Amino acid sequence: MGSASRIGAPNSTAIGFFIAFVALTLAITWWAARRTRSTEEFFAAGRRISGRQNGFALAGDYMSAASFLGIAGLVSTSGFDGLIYSTGWLVGWPVVLFLIAEPLRNLGRYTFTDVVSFRLRQRPVRIAAAIGTLAVVSLYLIAQMVGAGNLIKLMFGLSYETAIVVVGAVMLAYVLFGGMIATTWVQIVKAALLLGGASLLAVLVLSQFGFNPLRLFAAAADRYGGGVLAPGKLISSPWEAVSLGLALMFGTAGLPHILMRFYTVPDARAARQSVFWATGLIGCFYLLTFVLGFGAMVLVGHDAIVAVDKGGNMAAPLLAEVLGGKALLGFIAAVAFATILAVVAGLTLSGAAALSHDLWVSVVRKGSAPHDEQLKVARIASVVLGIVAVLLGLLFKGQNVAFMVGLAFALAASGTFPALLLSIYWPGFTTAGAVAAIVSGTFTAAVLIFFSPTVQIDILHHEHAWFPLKNPALVSMPLAFAVAIIVSLLAPEAEARAGYAAKERRMILGET
Amino acid sequence: MTLGVLSRQRWRIAVALSAVMIVVYFGFVLLVAFDKPLLGTLLVPGLSLGVLLGALVIVTAWVLTWHYVRWANAHLDRRIKEIRAAGPAGS
Numbered sequence: 001m002g003s004a005s006r007i008g009a010p011n012s013t014a015i016g017f018f019i020a021f022v023a024l025t026l027a028i029t030w031w032a033a034r035r036t037r038s039t040e041e042f043f044a045a046g047r048r049i050s051g052r053q054n055g056f057a058l059a060g061d062y063m064s065a066a067s068f069l070g071i072a073g074l075v076s077t078s079g080f081d082g083l084i085y086s087t088g089w090l091v092g093w094p095v096v097l098f099l100i101a102e103p104l105r106n107l108g109r110y111t112f113t114d115v116v117s118f119r120l121r122q123r124p125v126r127i128a129a130a131i132g133t134l135a136v137v138s139l140y141l142i143a144q145m146v147g148a149g150n151l152i153k154l155m156f157g158l159s160y161e162t163a164i165v166v167v168g169a170v171m172l173a174y175v176l177f178g179g180m181i182a183t184t185w186v187q188i189v190k191a192a193l194l195l196g197g198a199s200l201l202a203v204l205v206l207s208q209f210g211f212n213p214l215r216l217f218a219a220a221a222d223r224y225g226g227g228v229l230a231p232g233k234l235i236s237s238p239w240e241a242v243s244l245g246l247a248l249m250f251g252t253a254g255l256p257h258i259l260m261r262f263y264t265v266p267d268a269r270a271a272r273q274s275v276f277w278a279t280g281l282i283g284c285f286y287l288l289t290f291v292l293g294f295g296a297m298v299l300v301g302h303d304a305i306v307a308v309d310k311g312g313n314m315a316a317p318l319l320a321e322v323l324g325g326k327a328l329l330g331f332i333a334a335v336a337f338a339t340i341l342a343v344v345a346g347l348t349l350s351g352a353a354a355l356s357h358d359l360w361v362s363v364v365r366k367g368s369a370p371h372d373e374q375l376k377v378a379r380i381a382s383v384v385l386g387i388v389a390v391l392l393g394l395l396f397k398g399q400n401v402a403f404m405v406g407l408a409f410a411l412a413a414s415g416t417f418p419a420l421l422l423s424i425y426w427p428g429f430t431t432a433g434a435v436a437a438i439v440s441g442t443f444t445a446a447v448l449i450f451f452s453p454t455v456q457i458d459i460l461h462h463e464h465a466w467f468p469l470k471n472p473a474l475v476s477m478p479l480a481f482a483v484a485i486i487v488s489l490l491a492p493e494a495e496a497r498a499g500y501a502a503k504e505r506r507m508i509l510g511e512t
Numbered sequence: 513m514t515l516g517v518l519s520r521q522r523w524r525i526a527v528a529l530s531a532v533m534i535v536v537y538f539g540f541v542l543l544v545a546f547d548k549p550l551l552g553t554l555l556v557p558g559l560s561l562g563v564l565l566g567a568l569v570i571v572t573a574w575v576l577t578w579h580y581v582r583w584a585n586a587h588l589d590r591r592i593k594e595i596r597a598a599g600p601a602g603s
Contacts, residue, residue, distance in 0.1 A: 245538055
């Protein structure tokens with residue numbers, strides 16, 4: 001505990017594990033590349049992924065470095081407060097299962113936009129939804145890329161720029177050559193590694209406390225006061241609490257890269273099974289991170305964690321070092337890197353689908369692009385997004401990016417979720433309503449974030465913030481719903497309503 | 513059972529289960545917002561009410577998910593098969 005951490009020094013074990021992971025995933029990519037000959041294989045893995053496999057892949061797509069390092073860090077520095085994020089990020093999954101997963105699988109082909117535009121006019125809806133998708137994907141990419149750069153710099157001693165380029169290049173190799181098949185298996189391997197690594201750490205922590213988590217929590221309370229087991233500073237007002245809760249819960253149901261995964265399974269039944277697995281795995285993971293956070297608090301100590309990284313993000317790696325020395329630190333560092341790669345690959349693929357399937361094939365080519373062209377455009381779009389991801393990572397160097405994950409969830413909860421939900425269940429929903437919902441939700445969320453205390457006070461160092469809440473979802477999500485409903489009621493669309501019966505039939509029965 | 517009836521039944525169950533999840537989670541969030549000392553109450557050494565309730569929110573998510581999947585696997589899929597077998601006229 002007292003000795004200086006080796007974090008930040010080049011760690012040969014970490015580099016060894018990392019090279020092994022990259023070699024394994026590139027071998028998977030090589031295998032997948034030979035099976036990727038059509039657009040359906042490129043974007044939807046040929047729809048041959050099983051429910052359980054997709055459950056692991058969803059977990060791998062969703063559990064980002066923000067949840068592993070960020071929540072463990074938040075728990076290690078403020079205790080209970082980390083649980084507010086963990087629960088919020090989990091409770092979106094049942095909602096995805098009950099309301100979204102099966103209709104989504106039955107109604108669409110590659111993107112959630114397929115579902116929103118199903119009985120509406122294609123062009124305006126596709127354009128609006130593609131903008132919404134790209135906004136969420138870009139923000140999420142910035143958070144992941146900047147996180148990757150900082151993480152790798154801290155753990156491997158590589159320069160920030162080198163780290164960003166390495167992440168971009170490896171991720172692009174997965175997506176470009178192996179498409180969704182490779183991305184799926186990278187996410188499955190990553191989910192297994194992350195859960196295995198977190199379980200190993202948790203067992204090692206608990207072994208020092210008689211395998212009783214309560215003795216661990218009691219030890220933390222003895223040392224840092226009972227406050228670590230009670231709500232702390234994270235939630236300052238009830239409005240803030242509800243707004244954050246809305247973004248976390250409903251954002252999950254509007255994340256394009258998560259929604260896209262439901263097209264990789266053969267039918268609605270498999271889509272349902274995959275959420276069952278994902279919810280189980282992600283819930284276990286969050287319970288584990290809670291133990292890891294408290295483990296780091298007691299075994300590493302508050303001061304040592306904050307000394308390495310003010311945000312506490314290195315709590316889990318530091319804990320690994322205390323428990324298992326350089327070897328375990330190296331393993332956990334490589335797992336964290338793998339985590340980012342898998343999430344970034346999923347994001348890039350969903351952005352590429354919006355560009356090529358929604359914008360190029362459906363809008364520019366009006367749905368009749370030859371097969372080779374679709375696949376070619378999909379690959380070009382992937383390269384474009386890969387380059388954009390690297391540039392964004394370099395551009396936002398040194399910025400506090402934690403708020404961007406929150407913004408991405410708020411954008412998804414306000415920009416995509418309302419339009420998706422209404423398009424599935426409301427016969428009276430119209431083209432104008434859908435466009436208005438996506439545009440107003442995305443725009444309002446983005447503008448309110450700009451005027452929030454997070455940007456105005458923390459980043460721009462102004463004295464006041466015009467908008468009082470850190471998270472805009474409390475305003476922007478109900479607003480998007482209201483705009484959607486009012487616009488649809490003011491100008492009914494007879495064709496859209498007439499198309500609902502067919503949509504309902506296919507949503508329940510699938511393609512018959 | 514016709515498609516319309518089945519669709520409405522699925523909708524009712526989906527809304528009811530979502531409502532339970534929303535009430536449980538926002539109940540937890542509002543307790544965090546309004547009564548921090550209550551959640552800090554120790555039930556036994558090392559276990560505060562807040563930590564217990566947080567863990568129960570996660571367990572609730574699992575139970576609801578399991579419940580829906582069991583219903584859909586048994587009931588929904590069978591009805592879908594029947595309606596499909598009846599052909600377009602059956603709807």
